[in-house]
Amino acid sequence: MEEKKTSPKAEKLFAVKGMNDILPPDSGRWEALEDQVRRLMRRYAYENVRTPIVEPTALFVRGLGQVTDIVEKEMYSFVDRLNGEALTLRPENTAGVVRAAVEHALLYNGPKRLFYIGPMFRHERPQRGRYRQFHQIGAEALGFSGGEVDAELILMAHALWKELGLTDVALQINSLGQPDERKMHRDALVAHFDQHHNVLDEEAKRRLHLNPLRLLDSKNPAMQTVIEAAPRLIDFLGAASKAHLATVTAILDANGVAYTINPRLVRGMDYYNLTVFEFVTTQLGAQGTICAGGRYDYLMEQVGGKPTPAVGWAMGVERVLDILKSQGSAQSLPLPDAYAIVPDAQALPAAMVCLQALREAGASVLMHASTPDGLASIKSQFKRADSSGARYALVFGADEMALGEVTVKPLREPDAPQVRRPLGQAAQWAHSLQSPA
Structure with a gap:
């Protein structure tokens, strides 16, 4: 009698570490949050935009800055085997939205308010609130120069936390001023840190003359005293930059939105100027920022467009859902009738x-x-x-x-x-x- 042959059992495959499946019932919570965000965006007259996950590497190098953690350490970049083009899985989406606006002359008939929902990719050590594939909801206002639009975006995010029932979320604001003001501050920073060169770690020494602002982001305990004593950018602001910040804070005050001016808040991308802000929580450990953004009036020009003012923010979906779950305020899932x-x-x-x-x-x-x-x-x-x-x-x-x-x-x-x-x-x-x- 002929022996029956069996195929060898296939090796079990697993998702890439830090890139997670979203399964029911959790996927229902994602949908509920996304639906709520879409309703919010409609109320503020923001329109949806969807850009490719893969973009030219040069877009992020040029837009985010060569000497940033994202560009230097975290991007998933590769060379297309067909044409040799340098490509990158998007680590954030502001640059992609701006690229799309320039490529398609989206602002030809006037400014635009846009929002997006989608995955981003950064090659870093996975931990709570920080994944290699993570998702962001973002809002971008292109073509508006006034501080009232900065405030509108902050009010919109604040309204979302209120509707979701999120607690323990604090707003921090700063101004990065304009390029000439940042140059004066940069020179002062270099002089300050040069005086304390022996305290700097190797990473800080490498960045000191390339991008000294990044030293203020350092978490090295040995450097904190020197960082705290460093010159503050807010002290170098001119009258126009101060007036812009005053417009934002006056609108927040009028709407009863609490905030703290944090002169050390700098953000991780080089394209920001004037207003920057973060919504932070103590409930996620080291990954306390759930939404962040600011003004980026020079980014459109950097990617080949005309000088155009712009401001926006991005929210971490996983982090917000994590807080909702820990607070027991997660939205009820839809059930069949x-x-x-x-x-x-x-x-x-x-x-x-x-x-x-x-x-x-x-x-x-x-x-x-x-x-x-x-x-x-x-x-x-x-x-x-x-x-x-x-x-x-x-x-x-x-x-x-x-x-x-x-x-x-x-x-x-x-x-x-x-x-x-x-x-x-x-x-x-x-x-x-x-x-x-």
Whole structure:
């Protein structure tokens, strides 16, 4: 007798470390947050933009700055095998939005308010609140120079925290001034740190004359005293830069939004000027920033466009959802309105005509489906209906089918009566199944 041959078992594959699957029920929380953000953006008249995940490497080198952690250490970059083009998985999306606006002359008919939702990529050590593939929601206002738009964006983010029920979120603001003011500050920083050269670590010594502002981001405990004593950029601001910041803070004050002026806040990208801000929390350990942004009036010119003022922010989706979960304020997940119980396979065609009509009328219906062993018993189907969270069970039994009806049985109100509904009029009674908005 010939021996039966079996194929070798395939090796089990896993996701890349730091790039996570988002599965039900968590994916429902993502959808709920995204839906809330879309409603918020509509209220502020921001329109959706979707840019490619892969961009030319030069876009980020030119826009973010050569001497930044993102460009030097964190980008996923590669050379296209077909044409030798240097490409990068986007580590952030402001530069991509600006590139798209320049490429398509998006501001030809005037300024634009835009928002995006999507994944970003940075090659770094995965930890809570910091992943190699992470997701951001961002808002960008292109073509506006006034501080009132900076304030509008901050108010929009603040409104989102309020609607989500987030607590322990604090706003920090600073001004990076204009290039000439930053140059004076830069020269003062170099002179200051040169006087304390023996305290600097190797990374700080390397960056001192390339980008001294980055030294203020250092977490090296041995450098903190020197950093605290360093010249503050806010002390080098001219009248126009101070007035811009005053416009922002006056609007925040008028709206009752609390904030702290943090003169050490510099952000990690070189394209910022004037207003910069962060919303921070103590609930995520070292990764305390959940939303950050500021003004970048020179970025559009750096990527080949005309000089154009702009301001925006980006929010970390994973971090916000993490806080919601830890605070116990995560939004309730959507549940089906009804669960369809079909004891006999012969009833499936008629039952599914009814279910399609219910769904087209707006009701959410989960249908019990057969397995390789056939349809489960009616008792088992009722258990599944109860565990689904549905408000009603729709029973397509033999008696109901004979009369062209379906039994609607309440599952969450034990004292509520069950009723019969005509199969052919499902669109008329679909609303009675739907949960109140």
